[in-house]
Amino acid sequence: MHTEAARLTDTQRLDWLRLIRSENVGPRxxxxxxxxxxxxxxxxxxLPELAxxxxxxxxPRICSQRDAERELAAxxxxxxxxxxxxxxxxxxxxxxxxxxxxxxxxxGEPQALTRPMLAxxxxxxxxxxxxxxxxxxxxxxxxxxxxxxxGLARGIDASAHRxxxxxxxxxxxxxxxxxxxxxxxxxxxxxxxxxxxxxxEMPIAWEPRSRDFPRRNRLISGLCVGVIVVEAxxxxxSLITARLAAEQGREVxxxxxxxxxxxAEGTNGLIKQGATLVTEASDVIAVVEPILGRPLLRLAALxxxxxxxxxxxxxxxxERNRILALLGPTAVAIDDLIRLSGTSAASVRTTLLxxxxxxxxxxxxxLVALV
Amino acid sequence: MHTEAARLTDTQRLDWLRLIRSENVGPRxxxxxxxxxxxxxxxxxxLPELAxxxxxxxxPRICSQRDAERELAAxxxxxxxxxxxxxxxxxxxxxxxxxxxxxxxxxGEPQALTRPMLAxxxxxxxxxxxxxxxxxxxxxxxxxxxxxxxGLARGIDASAHRxxxxxxxxxxxxxxxxxxxxxxxxxxxxxxxxxxxxxxEMPIAWEPRSRDFPRRNRLISGLCVGVIVVEAxxxxxSLITARLAAEQGREVxxxxxxxxxxxAEGTNGLIKQGATLVTEASDVIAVVEPILGRPLLRLAALxxxxxxxxxxxxxxxxERNRILALLGPTAVAIDDLIRLSGTSAASVRTTLLxxxxxxxxxxxxxLVALV
Numbered sequence: 001m002h003t004e005a006a007r008l009t010d011t012q013r014l015d016w017l018r019l020i021r022s023e024n025v026g027p028r029x030x031x032x033x034x035x036x037x038x039x040x041x042x043x044x045x046x047l048p049e050l051a052x053x054x055x056x057x058x059x060p061r062i063c064s065q066r067d068a069e070r071e072l073a074a075x076x077x078x079x080x081x082x083x084x085x086x087x088x089x090x091x092x093x094x095x096x097x098x099x100x101x102x103x104x105x106x107x108g109e110p111q112a113l114t115r116p117m118l119a120x121x122x123x124x125x126x127x128x129x130x131x132x133x134x135x136x137x138x139x140x141x142x143x144x145x146x147x148x149x150x151g152l153a154r155g156i157d158a159s160a161h162r163x164x165x166x167x168x169x170x171x172x173x174x175x176x177x178x179x180x181x182x183x184x185x186x187x188x189x190x191x192x193x194x195x196x197x198x199x200x201e202m203p204i205a206w207e208p209r210s211r212d213f214p215r216r217n218r219l220i221s222g223l224c225v226g227v228i229v230v231e232a233x234x235x236x237x238s239l240i241t242a243r244l245a246a247e248q249g250r251e252v253x254x255x256x257x258x259x260x261x262x263x264a265e266g267t268n269g270l271i272k273q274g275a276t277l278v279t280e281a282s283d284v285i286a287v288v289e290p291i292l293g294r295p296l297l298r299l300a301a302l303x304x305x306x307x308x309x310x311x312x313x314x315x316x317x318x319e320r321n322r323i324l325a326l327l328g329p330t331a332v333a334i335d336d337l338i339r340l341s342g343t344s345a346a347s348v349r350t351t352l353l354x355x356x357x358x359x360x361x362x363x364x365x366x367l368v369a370l371v
Numbered sequence: 372m373h374t375e376a377a378r379l380t381d382t383q384r385l386d387w388l389r390l391i392r393s394e395n396v397g398p399r400x401x402x403x404x405x406x407x408x409x410x411x412x413x414x415x416x417x418l419p420e421l422a423x424x425x426x427x428x429x430x431p432r433i434c435s436q437r438d439a440e441r442e443l444a445a446x447x448x449x450x451x452x453x454x455x456x457x458x459x460x461x462x463x464x465x466x467x468x469x470x471x472x473x474x475x476x477x478x479g480e481p482q483a484l485t486r487p488m489l490a491x492x493x494x495x496x497x498x499x500x501x502x503x504x505x506x507x508x509x510x511x512x513x514x515x516x517x518x519x520x521x522g523l524a525r526g527i528d529a530s531a532h533r534x535x536x537x538x539x540x541x542x543x544x545x546x547x548x549x550x551x552x553x554x555x556x557x558x559x560x561x562x563x564x565x566x567x568x569x570x571x572e573m574p575i576a577w578e579p580r581s582r583d584f585p586r587r588n589r590l591i592s593g594l595c596v597g598v599i600v601v602e603a604x605x606x607x608x609s610l611i612t613a614r615l616a617a618e619q620g621r622e623v624x625x626x627x628x629x630x631x632x633x634x635a636e637g638t639n640g641l642i643k644q645g646a647t648l649v650t651e652a653s654d655v656i657a658v659v660e661p662i663l664g665r666p667l668l669r670l671a672a673l674x675x676x677x678x679x680x681x682x683x684x685x686x687x688x689x690e691r692n693r694i695l696a697l698l699g700p701t702a703v704a705i706d707d708l709i710r711l712s713g714t715s716a717a718s719v720r721t722t723l724l725x726x727x728x729x730x731x732x733x734x735x736x737x738l739v740a741l742v
Contacts, residue, residue: 129631258504265650271650279639
């Protein structure tokens with residue numbers, strides 16, 4: 001296991017990539033597995049048995065060494081590098097979120113990932129005024145030393161990237177580096193890579209599907225000290241980013257608009273809920289400057305997992321059955337599971353991990369349900 | 372002196388009118404004089420001597436009985452009634468402000484002055500969207516039982532009045548009832564009087580000058596539980612109303628707009644300073660409903676002045692000179708005057724009243740200066 005400031009060996013990086021690319025292993029399960037088994041190699045070896053105990057109908061697809069090597073080769077071809085959670089060049093704020101990608105694939109100018117970042121996001125079908133404002137605030141915040149993060153989408157995202165090409169901009173991809181979306185923004189992304197970067201947690205050739213965008217949005221907010229929502233209708237992706245930002249403890253900023261403009265409904269609503277109203281860059285800087293002065297939370301999670309959790313934490317069949325009997329399609333709190341099953345917290349955690357790896361568990365904000 | 376719920380006699384009303392129409396007597400000086408002399412008749416008799424002691428170059432113009440009678444006759448002609456501060460039909464919230472007009476001249480439907488009021492104000496050169504929004508919120512708040520108060524100006528004010536003609540609207544005039552401004556709104560005002568009212572503190576034939584509008588704005592906010600600013604550029608009259616509203620403890624609401632729209636600069640600025648963002652009537656109602664449930668402050672000031680302040684409070688010449696020596700064109704706090712002069716608070720208050728009546732004093736937020 002690596003220590004806080006150390007880098008992974010090539011072998012470790014390959015094991016990490018295999019583990020995160022294996023079926024039913026997301027960033028949270030990855031982290032639990034690392035806690036449990038101490039390293040990715042051990043976790044990979046344990047996956048089939050965990051899935052079997054979790055009641056998987058078949059053995060989960062485990063990413064082969066060969067497939068992982070193929071992805072690394074394709075990445076090298078594109079100039080993409082994988083930085084691991086805990087390595088010194090992993091983006092500092094992103095490490096703080098509890099579902100930070102174990103490996104972040106990036107290309108471009110590495111400096112861009114070390115400076116303070118602010119997200120500028122908004123509607124794809126933005127108004128001319130919205131796009132003009134996005135350009136203005138991205139340019140002004142860029143000039144003030146911030147890297148501008150966005151999602152490379154049409155509308156507000158593209159305006160924000162374009163206005164910060166020379167000062168540094170980061171595009172967070174919903175797919176892999178070999179599948180830029182939308183395709184007409186390939187040139188914009190190339191321009192962004194000169195002073196900025198592109199990042200992705202997805203396999204290099206991953207074609208983004210609609211469900212990948214909300215998942216990606218947590219990285220946009222997670223990288224940043226704050227998120228500025230320029231124009232957003234109700235129930236838009238930008239509001240998802242704003243919600244994730246708030247959950248991650250990030251500052252949420254919103255640009256007001258006329259109550260008669262549907263594209264301002266989302267942003268006006270955010271301000272009503274407590275987001276900071278923004279009309280100019282100084283409104284943002286006044287809020288984030290004191291935050292930048294504070295030390296970041298140290299992420300102890302992976303660094304502390306140097307030794308495997310004692311096998312004593314594993315449940316026996318009777319315990320496992322008591323826990324399973326309490327689970328169903330209705331979400332239940334993990335605390336209630338521990339209390340009602342009369343087993344240890346460690347037994348519950350292990351049983352849930354088994355269900356995770358078996359692809360049978362849905363976790364949402366401390367609640368779990370069978371799928 | 373009248374008691375809290377009693378009405379003035381005709382003679383008292385005439386004396387009140389003469390006193391408030393006399394030179395250098397504003398609402399605050401009126402109140403101080405009533406405290407000092409117990410009734411308006413006594414105050415009128417004291418004015419020349421007070422002005423002399425205050426160093427007035429000539430005796431102040433005192434409104435004659437004949438001029439006051441002439442104003443009352445002209446008012447009757449127009450259907451205008453004078454209600455005195457402390458009388459039961461004086462608008463309840465307006466009584467709370469410390470510069471409430473001693474006499475409020477009104478015409479229209481008296482019920483309109485007894486119901487909860489909300490002001491809707493904004494730019495004269497409003498956008499179509501701003502006017503549409505003003506209509507919508509005035510209509511919705513009117514339907515919810517609120518009387519809509521505004522300033523009869525072009526733009527937002529006129530839209531607010533028009534949308535609340537049937538539910539009740541109050542126009543606060545900057546001039547007298549015989550000088551409606553702007554003249555093209557005479558018909559709008561006539562329509563407003565059916566279910567609503569017009570109010571003014573100015574002499575019946577007073578032609579409004581530009582400095583009368585900010586003074587009038589304190590009545591718009593003072594009548595209301597809250598003020599909604601729809602569109603306002605920086606340094607606009609509506610922002611003066613918002614500031615006065617905040618000073619009077621009224622709720623301030625502002626309608627957001629695009630940062631690229633100069634007509635939204637004022638309202639966005641108000642929201643930054645803590646005003647409640649409004650996109651629909653329910654945003655306003657949620658804030659003011661709990662306030663309407665609370666009892667109003669009782670205005671003790673005039674009711675307590677049943678007996679004249681003892682003459683012992685009057686300063687002798689030495690005291691008066693010590694106080695005067697501390698005054699100049701630079702504003703000084705009244706507390707400092709008391710401390711530095713080594714005289715009593717009563718002596719300082721009396722000396723300042725003399726300077727007031729002599730037209731030599733400028734009072735601003737607890738500070739005084741010679742003019």
